[in-house]
Amino acid sequence: MKGRTSRAAKIAAHLRKYLLAYVLLTILVALPIGHYGAEFFASHKSLVKNVILLLAIGTLLPSMIQLRASELGKELRAKPKEIALALVLALIITPLLAMLLADYMGHKVIGVGYVAANAVPASSASLAYVMIAEGNLELATVLVLLSVVASLVLAPVYVGVYAQTVNMNLPLPVLAKSVTIALLVPLLLGQAIRRYMVRRAARALLVSGNDRLRCREELQAYLAGRPHIGDVLEKLEEAMECVEERIIKSVKPLLSLWTLVFMLMLIFVLIASKAELLIEKPIIAAHIIVAQVTIYVAVIALLIIASRALKICYKDHMAIAFISLTKNQSVAAAMAVLAIGPTAALPAALIPAIQPVIAVLYISAAPYIKKVLGETS
Numbered sequence: 001m002k003g004r005t006s007r008a009a010k011i012a013a014h015l016r017k018y019l020l021a022y023v024l025l026t027i028l029v030a031l032p033i034g035h036y037g038a039e040f041f042a043s044h045k046s047l048v049k050n051v052i053l054l055l056a057i058g059t060l061l062p063s064m065i066q067l068r069a070s071e072l073g074k075e076l077r078a079k080p081k082e083i084a085l086a087l088v089l090a091l092i093i094t095p096l097l098a099m100l101l102a103d104y105m106g107h108k109v110i111g112v113g114y115v116a117a118n119a120v121p122a123s124s125a126s127l128a129y130v131m132i133a134e135g136n137l138e139l140a141t142v143l144v145l146l147s148v149v150a151s152l153v154l155a156p157v158y159v160g161v162y163a164q165t166v167n168m169n170l171p172l173p174v175l176a177k178s179v180t181i182a183l184l185v186p187l188l189l190g191q192a193i194r195r196y197m198v199r200r201a202a203r204a205l206l207v208s209g210n211d212r213l214r215c216r217e218e219l220q221a222y223l224a225g226r227p228h229i230g231d232v233l234e235k236l237e238e239a240m241e242c243v244e245e246r247i248i249k250s251v252k253p254l255l256s257l258w259t260l261v262f263m264l265m266l267i268f269v270l271i272a273s274k275a276e277l278l279i280e281k282p283i284i285a286a287h288i289i290v291a292q293v294t295i296y297v298a299v300i301a302l303l304i305i306a307s308r309a310l311k312i313c314y315k316d317h318m319a320i321a322f323i324s325l326t327k328n329q330s331v332a333a334a335m336a337v338l339a340i341g342p343t344a345a346l347p348a349a350l351i352p353a354i355q356p357v358i359a360v361l362y363i364s365a366a367p368y369i370k371k372v373l374g375e376t377s
Contacts, residue, residue, distance in 0.1 A: 009253035015260040023353045030268045034275025055266040056334035062255035064190025082316045089324040095119040095158045101291040108166040113344030117332040119158040121147035126326040129359045135318030143323040182334030202243035270349035273342045
């Protein structure tokens with residue numbers, strides 16, 4: 001198992017390092033295959049739709065397994081202004097900017113899909129960027145959780161409102177159902193796996209004494225002091241969480257590899273299924289990219305101004321930045337396909353080619369950002 005995990009870690013690290021290149025390669029391979037296989041995609045629309053949905057949920061599931069709901073209360077009390085700023089940027093400013101820019105797509109279905117791509121939450125994959133940038137991981141985890149919950153309500157509202165402005169009939173119940181399938185099902189499944197499978201394994205390790213992660217040793221040392229029963233239960237829960245986190249950490253390379261492979265397969269199917277449209281109208285792809293870069297620039301500018309005004313430190317700033325900038329395009333793809341069709345999912349296929357570039361550039365700008373925020377180290 002250890003050797004397999006080590007190989008998975010190396011492959012996942014390679015894919016993350018060259019993610020932009022692999023995304024572009026996937027798109028370049030998908031375009032000719034989709035062009036010459038246009039008849040197949042046209043005659044198997046239902047099959048293509050179901051494959052996209054399964055790949056989207058598969059891409060999202062590892063992120064949902066890694067989410068820790070227990071982190072929510074502590075950070076909510078400790079960082080109210082930081083959380084408020086992040087939610088305003090991610091769940092209000094970004095979708096509203098997307099609604100303004102969607103009119104310039106030249107295709108109303110793709111415009112609706114573009115709004116969906118910017119109304120979805122961040123994923124726990126965004127935490128990797130926060131970690132590399134030495135940001136506040138605890139705050140970032142809470143922001144992911146809150147954005148997931150809030151998007152269950154807000155995403156269908158934004159998409160429904162924009163659809164009405166372009167005379168598309170998208171009933172709110174249809175949109176709500178699509179978000180429920182695309183987001184709530186993986187969330188519940190992921191948390192169920194974490195709670196029952198991972199927690200059961202943690203309990204077995206803790207009870208059997210086979211735990212080599214020092215969590216059990218710390219618990220035994222504490223119990224030797226004959227503490228109060230209420231404190232014992234609290235300490236036992238801490239030990240369980242300790243083992244649980246170590247188990248998640250040990251399988252994280254496999255989860256990361258799973259996510260990256262499924263994401264590339266999802267992008268391939270999305271692009272191949274609409275290759276004819278992209279080849280006939282390449283300007284659509286250009287519009288999506290330019291619009292998305294515009295949103296990134298606007299959000300970064302607003303975040304820097306707000307961080308200075310509210311005296312938000314560098315670590316918290318970086319947590320807010322990556323949760324605001326990086327969206328879970330698997331959710332957007334599933335939502336768009338379920339509510340409208342594969343055409344609406346094109347933005348969700350193209351945006352993953354931009355997100356890593358912006359993230360790496362922002363990480364590289366860390367010394368300048370620290371200086372702007374008044375931090376010298």
